Amino acid sequence: MAEKILIIGANGQIGTELSTELRKIFGTNNVVTSDIKAPAQAEGPYELLDVMDKENMYAIIKKHGITQVYLLAALLSATAEKNPKLGWDLNMQGLFNGLDAAKEGLIKKLYWPSSIAVFGPTTPRVSTPQYTVMEPNTIYGISKQAGERFCEYYHQKYGVDVRSLRYPGLIGYKSAPGGGTTDYAVHIYHEALKSKTYECFLKAGTVLPMMYMPDALRATIELMEAPAEKVKIRSSYNIAGVSFDPEEIAASIRKHIPEFTISYKPDFRQAIADSWPASIDDTEARNHWGWKPEFDLDNMTKDMLHHLGGQTS
């Protein structure tokens, strides 16, 4: 049977780009996008859907004969800290609706993103392993950790084919990030081109795990397309791209825009960043289904500046 895909939260940072990639593979009409608001420009079939509305989610799945759901709707770390109740409700209720749809046989496969936010201040910060101390202290991290436990539970107990990645900060030129602690690493490129200066909301020396969007999209699709027996972890996989601090990304930008300057004005997001790993050990993802990142910091910078319309010499 041909695959029919539903992307929930398709207007967000990942959804915007993932829908284009999935449509290249599965065909425009076999990928239905959905979000709480209509897209600025519809490239194919779309539906209005609040991820917390189970009835409507099920109706859309049945209407289009959906076989796979990518459930991307979530409140990210910074936004969820400002509205903890909504952060928890939306992140958990949305996941339950997706897991239940799979448990009840409405769909065959579910993708749900987790995050490096599942780790906390007591986690070893460097080369954080797949299995380690996890005591997240943000609402977002707590919801992602609880979500991981439920994914594994639904897989073991009900045979649900759920797959997940612990995304680091994601950096891309096609879509804006939506309320995360790692968002500075996208804004910095836009500001470098616009005003040649950037005021960073994290302080110098704050090293975080990051990944260029093409790598993240490839990891997502490779995991979803991997044979089920290779997906041995059903909570969520560590994946690593590149780790850097604001000074290092500024230095990388300066190779193309020598006059670029950075200044620092840390806000509440500093405490969130300080509770997260600096780098990730993704041995399991590499060994189980062959994950390998392609972009390092300088390649990413070159590509970002090129696509955002700047110099790349």
Ligand code: AKB
């Ligand atoms: C955030 O900063 O909240 C996200 C994430 C790392 O999950 N980008």
